Amino acid sequence: MTIETDTGPVGAAHVPVMVAEVVEWLRPRPGACLVDACVGPGGHAAALLARAPGATLLGVDRDPEALALAEARLPAERVVLRHAHFADLRTLIAEVGWDGADAVLLDLGMSSYQLDDPARGFGFRADGPLDMRMDRGATLDAATVVNTWPERDLARILAEYGEEPRARAIARALVRHRPLATTGELARVVGGVLGPGRRGHHPATRTFQAIRMAVNDELDGLGRFLADGYAVLRPGGRIAVLAYHSLEDRHVKTAFRRWAATCLCPPRVMTCACGWDAKVRLLTRRPLRPGAAEIARNPRARSARLRVAERLGGGG
Ligand SMILES: C[S@@+](CC[C@H](N)C(=O)[O-])C[C@H]1O[C@@H](n2cnc3c(N)ncnc32)[C@H](O)[C@@H]1O
Secondary structure, eight states, X not given: OOOEETTEEGGGGOOOTTHHHHHHHXXXXXXXXXXXXXXTTSHHHXXXXXXXXXXXXXXXXXXXXXXXXXXXXXXGGGEEEEESOGGGHHHHHHHTTOSOEEEEEEEOSOOHHHHHOGGGTOOSSSOOBSOOOSSTTSSOOHHHHHHXXXXXXXXXXXXXXXXXXXXXXXHHHHHHTOXXXXXXXXXXXXXXXXXXXXXXXXXXXXXXXHHHXXXXXXXXXXXXXXXXXGGGEEEEEEEEEEEOSHHHHHHHHHHHHHHXXXXXXXXXXXXXXXXXXXXXXXXXXXXXXOOHHHHHHOGGGTTOEEEEEEESOSOO
16 A cells, blocks of 8 residues: 655655664563554654564554555564554453563654645645544544534633643634634634744644544543553563653653552551552653754654653563
8 A cells, every 4th residue: 555645655754753762762672572552654663673683563553544554664574563542452462462562662643644644634734624533434533523512622622632822712713613624724713813823833733733632532542551551561571652742741651650659548548558569660750852953853753752661570
């Protein structure tokens, strides 16, 4: 399957973020069982496999078009690809016959090929249908959100997911201009409220992000994985999460801290009664950020935050 845009094959247009750091921290070993739970066009997956001769990789994505790109790029004999949500990773790992993984990567968000393809409706730079579904088999799309959700729900997602200071004014304008059919119309309505953007930022950036996160239920899906995501790791196995949104990163930080805690009892309890044990040790107390050179090369890396943890019980 070839997917082309006016800039060439779209898979080639996605530059993997912090790839050297991801490979260094996940330290994939020869023969290991690796998971890329957001495999996309396979950039990180290819780098992980290149570092670990004989390793096998389970690549997961919600987007069948992303999986087609990964399939074209990665060595078939070393890779198993699954169309699935990463919240179901435990089941997927069991289905391929592994007792756990030695390294797991979640590179959250979208790939450039998704964002840059007007037909997917994620971007405002070219006109396209109001879609924004990562998985085009899903029923909820951006047109449904924009044209049918109550104004207060639109304002809530714009404020919460988009961190948009003018959320209520934009929600009011969206309702007034219904029905909207295209990304261009959506961008124009938002531009009409906010005026021209500053410093190269399109005024609709936050609105598009918020609607996309709602359409794909991104935070809830991440929360479902983070509830017990450590359990997919073998002892000594490592997990790395790349987040591009402060809310996502906060969820990851909170979950990693819980996984690493030795007790989950409320602070004033004198004797521990929770029965919880630390599941991981944190390898990054603060998130790692891309360097200036990477951001200059790949501006989409600028908001990335990388956190890494290691499952306990591996003997160091
Ligand atoms: C940033 S891209 C990954 C790029 C890839 N790491 C690379 O370097 O080529 C994120 C990918 O994760 C997928 N994705 C996002 N949320 C997902 C979820 N909950 N389950 C499975 N895949 C998901 C998206 O469809 C997208 O293809």
